[in-house]
Amino acid sequence: GQQLNQSPQSMFIQEGEDVSMNCTSSSIFNTWLWYKQDPGEGPVLLIALYKAGELTSNGRLTAQFGITRKDSFLNISASIPSDVGIYFCAGIANFGNEKLTFGTGTRLTIIP
Amino acid sequence: EAQVTQNPRYLITVTGKKLTVTCSQNMNHEYMSWYRQDPGLGLRQIYYSMNVEVTDKGDVPEGYKVSRKEKRNFPLILESPSPNQTSLYFCASSSQDRYGYTFGSGTRLTVV
Numbered sequence: 001g002q003q004l005n006q007s008p009q010s011m012f013i014q015e016g017e018d019v020s021m022n023c024t025s026s027s028i029f030n031t032w033l034w035y036k037q038d039p040g041e042g043p044v045l046l047i048a049l050y051k052a053g054e055l056t057s058n059g060r061l062t063a064q065f066g067i068t069r070k071d072s073f074l075n076i077s078a079s080i081p082s083d084v085g086i087y088f089c090a091g092i093a094n095f096g097n098e099k100l101t102f103g104t105g106t107r108l109t110i111i112p
Numbered sequence: 113e114a115q116v117t118q119n120p121r122y123l124i125t126v127t128g129k130k131l132t133v134t135c136s137q138n139m140n141h142e143y144m145s146w147y148r149q150d151p152g153l154g155l156r157q158i159y160y161s162m163n164v165e166v167t168d169k170g171d172v173p174e175g176y177k178v179s180r181k182e183k184r185n186f187p188l189i190l191e192s193p194s195p196n197q198t199s200l201y202f203c204a205s206s207s208q209d210r211y212g213y214t215f216g217s218g219t220r221l222t223v224v
Binding site: 004006031033040041043044045048050088090092099101102103104105 | 216
């Protein structure tokens with residue numbers, strides 16, 4: 001299947017810092033999604049992107065759909081303790097909801 | 113409350129003993145899907161269903177079966193579990209007019 005490369009694999013930051021992570025693919029996706037997974041829970045959808053170049057915000061989170069349609073970026077501003085978790089990008093290649101391809105995740109840890 | 117419910121949350125079983133993980137959603141969603149999550153590999157799709165009696169293979173279907181006899185239920189069946197199926201499993205559902213899945217809380221399966 002298709003592969004999504006997500007980086008970095010892990011991040012250790014201090015509270016209040018901004019965070020950036022990205023996801024790249026060798027093939028085009030028509031929709032990009034960003035999920036967050038808390039320990040012991042399933043992933044929860046944060047942001048959905050539908051058009052190349054689109055920039056969408058959800059509170060302190062901002063995500064962008066890359067112009068080439070082969071990448072996407074997620075930024076978190078002024079991180080807080082509840083931001084801790086694993087962030088996943090996911091792409092949909094076709095115009096249907098049946099198949100999401102997930103990245104390998106970025107684990108975010110906040111150092112006290 | 114709108115949700116995807118999986119059972120059991122934890123399961124330890126022996127090689128070769130058939131098991132079923134149940135999944136139910138109360139949102140009248142058309143799409144349902146099963147993923148497995150393994151360290152360093154992210155979430156990989158096992159099977160998906162676009163509606164009742166319509167199922168198809170994902171990226172890692174070997175050793176698994178599914179059925180979709182009713183819209184709300186999508187059980188995952190392991191006819192003869194093996195240790196390499198030890199993993200964290202997630203069921204998810206989505207409506208056909210909105211991208212992005214709603215995930216259950218996961219089933220941690222250990223096959224010894």
